[in-house]
Amino acid sequence: MKFADLGLSDELLRAIDESGYSEPTAIQAGAIPSVLMMRDMIGIAQTGTGKTASFVLPMIDILAHGRARALMPRSLILEPTRELAAQVAENFEKYGKYHKLSMALLIGGVQMGDQIKALEKGVDVLIATPGRLMDLFERGKILLTGCNLLVIDEADRMLDMGFIPDIENICTKLPANRQTLLFSATMPPPIKKLADKFLSNPKTIEVARPASRNENIEQFVVKTSERGKRDTLRGLIEAEDLSTAIVFCNRKTTVRELAKSLQRSGYRAGEIHGDMDQSSRIAELDRFKAGTINILVASDVAARGLDVKGVSHVFNFDAPWHPDDYVHRIGRTGRAGAQGRAFTLVTPSDDEAIDNIQKLTGYNIPVHGTATADAAPAKDEPREEREPRRESRPARGGRGRAKPADPDAKRADDKRNEAPRKKDAGRKPPPAARQDDDGSDDGWNGPMPGFLSVGFGS
Template identity: 55%
Template sequence: MTKFSDLNLSDKVLKAVAETGYDTPTPIQAGAIVPALEGRDVLGIAQTGTGKTAAFTLPMITLLGRGRARARMPRSLVLAPTRELAAQVAENFDAYAKYTKLSKALLIGGTSFKDQDKLIDKGVDVLIATPGRLLDHLERGKLILTDVKVMVIDEADRMLDMGFIPDIEEIFKRTPFTRQTLFFSATMAPEIERITNTFLSNPAKVEVARAATTNTNIKQGVVMFKGSDKRKEPSEKRALLRKLIDMEGDACTNAIIFCNRKSDVDIVSKSLNKYGYNAAPIHGDLDQSHRTRTLEQFRDNELKILVASDVAARGLDIPAVTHVFNFDVPSHAEDYVHRIGRTGRAGRKGTAIMICVGRDDKNFADVEALVKEEIPRIENPMAKAAADAPSEDAPKAEKPKRTRTRGRKSDDKPAATDAAAEAPDQKPQAAKDEKPREAKPRQDKQRDEKPRHDDKPRDTNNRGRGGRGGQNNRHNDNKVVGLGDDTPAFIALSFADRAKA
């Protein structure tokens, strides 16, 4: 079995590694460290959580053991997609370079430019940065990359997802052609492959697992969820999440819950705290000091549940995370691999549970297609609880139906019902035949009692068409007025008189 002492690392690095408690390198470390120490470019593809950070920091520290940094001219450069991952790399460097005199600077957003400029002016051996902040320093003329000997791109596929590829290409152009490049990724998208072909020279390809495979130490599951209606679905989904956490019991010592949207991160976190769970949010809109403090509380077990956006899907090296809950199916299938990779690290067992609603079906199909396996379905515990509860559809006393009848008193219908009950042998049709005969006089009576605008008795001789008692004048209560004394003479003539005329 290969050990770190077999990999030609410097004695100071081996001493630091031994103090961390590690003796045997992971497959990606064993495969990448040797060619990196030989000065070759390296293309490393491995699952998240397999030790890729140490795979490039250990040889980099050994290679930089000789030499001295000059002001504003770092000797090595590590690019990471997020602040958390960059900070994680810086922590690894501090742990493994503790017996060397190498210096470092961390260039990330949310921190002071002035403090970063002071470190750069002194000269640093290792510069760890996010692409955006690094370009800010380059454009301000505070940094020169012509002395970079080793350049590392970490989580390259995440760089692609976040739109950093043009920035990386610009940074590459500012580094010397003779640099050594170490390129690491969990997946290998076509765009990533194009960049490796452009900027890597005859790299040693180290692929310890098929790209985008999940760790076998992680027990996976998915709940196919459908809310009672669209309005209630969000709250019912949060109730399902709480139920899933409770079902894990004492096995869930801590957990990371991933949401697709930052707004959902805040809502889920507040909801969990409302119901007595110890939770806190972390996403890109929060202040960097707040994010750092939250991560420290989570690492120190002061915080049980971390509700996060995909900003925490990469770079969080917290070995003891027992559970990952995907509140949403990730929009990008590759993110599923990185999310669940926060658990089951360093050989430990882990559990990953996902909630899938109807609108996530396409994204869920993409996830299963990527990992090339079917994620086991978990029975919805909320549906089972609803089935065991008393039915809400039990028959209730029916309220009497309201009928719209004109000119009929409210007690007319019960009277007809009573009459039918007293004469059960009488056919229903007979009752129907009696209704028109009773309804008409009532309606006529109602019309007669209706006050008229001219306060005069109704003229029964002015009937409308069809003999229906003034139907044509229903909307005009004014009496029709004739021509009176102004009647033309020809109208007064009879038909016989008109013929003579």
């Protein structure tokens, strides 16, 4: 099937052809005719299958006829993050270059004044995050009574971020006879309930089982230790034929520290996380897309919907807390039919998270070669050698006692007085035994408490 078979206008087909596309993806082939027929629709597809174009393309043709009025957008697209909103805006600019459609972007982190000016002129397409939209609505700067087409994109991400009450509130402000399109990679029960409430007889287009495995992405788990993670990651980066990669972490502080660590090791690494202001996040993404940096360390703010061509690898430095996030993270590679590789660094504490991911995806993720995984923890051994010195600190005690002037006399005195204290000293395991215990307790780096050497029931 070609785009020309879907009923799109000649101007739009020309823009698509100039963008280098000729054949629609499965979700595009299924969704575009239904949207053009003004039907409500639910689109369920894996991330990276072209959901954005499946609503942007027909919307351009629908909105080509009509006229915008001040403060009253003709259509509304809701996105969970600023990056996704900006990406949808780029799609409208790329595919709508032969149409005279006006567009406004309402996102947090930027000046509100310019956004209000754009609304006052009237816009055909309003792309917004729920928080900023509700803020302007409550200030009386926007009217939604003229909005006849609503798109709720990445609905499951909206749920995770707590935006569902805002979306329900927004839906009540829109005309009852509007056209509503809902797109999501997964369909949890709260999203199904939202669809039942606000969509009228929708057509459901499901091109893949929710959260199913993308065959274009090779997935691996890499066993390591908590302290050996950075060395394991560097080993994987060196061993892989890497062009560009995204490294996901669970915490913003980990993102900052890991990016600096990779930079010190000579890698062209950048970072993106929720504590950065919008201009910095966009600038870092532009550097990544331009190839100035080829490794982007990110929090889950970059896990959903961001489309950067040529991402060959995804590394989960931390196993994601929620299994749905795993699907979206690895979906940054293997996009539009390309091949990709995804590695998840796993410590013993991550066993439950990996089990949940495998249950969700129905895929038993293979363990990567043990040579890379086992090499990293070995670098921690020098730290083990320092522990006996830390153990010996209490022996320096007795700051109030005078030191014997003659070292030989001190040693002789110690031999006479040490016997009564040998029982206490015996409670502490010798350094060699403590190293054996450390093998199964990756995060502990201090002396072993004495009470742990006492057996129970033996």
